[in-house]
Amino acid sequence: MTYMKAWWHKNWVGYLFLTPWLLGILAFTAIPMGASLYLSFTKYDMFTAPEWIGLKNYLSMFKDQKWQSSVLVTLKYVFLGVPLQLTFALSVALLLKRGIRGVGVYRAMYYVPSLFGGSVAVAILWRQIFGGDGLVNNLLGSIGIKGMNWISNPDTALYTLIVLMIWQFGSSMVIFLAGLKQVPIELYESSTIDGAGPVRQFFAITLPLITPVVFFNLVMGIIGAFQAFTSAYIVSGGSGGPLDSTLFYTLYLYQKGFTHFQMGFASAMAWFLLVVIAFVTALVFVSSKKWVYYQE
């Protein structure tokens, strides 16, 4: 009894302050996670009680055409978009790093799209400018190229969304800029004395030393891109079309869970997403030992 009293006496303040978070973790994370895992093995439409069906959801999920499309679409989006976006971000950060006057203004100019990018307003704008008679085609027309309706063409629709992701490189760029600032100038100075040119300096000094920042941007970018929703929803009008070419995984999950009320299936989809994200993140983490270099 006195042991408990002592424990309580030592810890009560910490736990007092931790209470909201503990309650939150329990009510909004732990319990829902357990529930959704359970639901993924059931057939549940919210109106009747859940019916246990074992692995059927997972099995039918893997066989589902639309599901397969959504996986492909999302993988394309993540593994084309994120590297391209980060490349842009790093390239522009390198250009800005040279200490040009008014860096703050340019940094702001590039950052603004990423501030607005996740919004419905920009998705709507994107739908217009890439439409049949939208801004992009008008601009192309003025130099004599006839553009098509990029949004309603299943071959190009996804790429308009990828362009949207790349357009938002500003926030990654800001992080790269901060990381670049931390590279000690002396390294550049001494290497110049040794005769190293800018390219050599980039590969030998800059790149290795910013790998922690690349790592962070990569992980956050991948996790974020896997969960993208708004742009696909607005640009396709909620359908994921044309022909499922913009059917992001989360969009299909939304349709299954909240339009068709197949909550068991949607839960299975959610857990699959979790596993994939965890797996890819773990891969990046494990591989990081090989290529991330921390300054000691």
Place this chain on the structure above:
Amino acid sequence: MFIHIFIILLGVAMLYPLLWMVSSSFKIQTEIFTGISFFPTKITFENYVNGWAGLSGITFGRFFINTFFIIFIGIVGNVLSCSMTAYAFARLNFSMKKIWFAIMLVTLMLPFHVTIIPQYIIFNSLEWVNTYLPLTLPRFFAVEGFFIFLLVQFMRGIPSELEQAAKIDGCGPIRIYWYLMMPLSLPAIVTTMIFTFIWTWNDFFGQLLYISNIDLYTVALGLRMFLDSSGKSAWGSMFAMSTLSLVPLFAVFIFFQRYLIEGITTGGVKG
């Protein structure tokens, strides 16, 4: 030199879609599709008037007020709960602290989709769907780990001598939290407020899920509904309202740019 020009050109190209949208919002309907000339031949406000009128008698003004309301409550919740949690992790000692902290870090990377369905079901059974409760109440329980992390990093940087001095004066941990840590953590708190504002403003998925009553619509939902119902015929008003919906975000950016940049880099570089 060339780099300078390139940077400017690229920046303008980046912003061009947005600038075009703003200028189109002042053009008469037919002009939006015909020319690429940037400036309207005749400036009109009719798009703003038509757009503002909204739908079924509910104006965009209502949507704006609704959104500000949710954000305000969300900010209060986030600031209070996340700072309390951060204080516990940064400054207090208690058993299993490392385990809880590790759990907190893991939740940072958890896709929210594994929890939304049961959350929706729970909220539904409580009859909270179609209210603002699901969008605001969780904020009081420190569900957004990013802010906990941000505040922890910041609080760790506050010199402990100040706390020692306060303790000598007889302050208990609660007073230290409220009268010392909170005021000193103001920059991180402001950053929390700003990001809460931005993320809530853009939280289309959550709002889509929990709000179906048009009176309760937020700006994001209002825009989507506008798009669905007016189709091709009302791009002018669409752009006008979209422009307006970006104004608060832009204002936050202008006034708080420093905090935004700091906030991002703390997460990415110093973290």
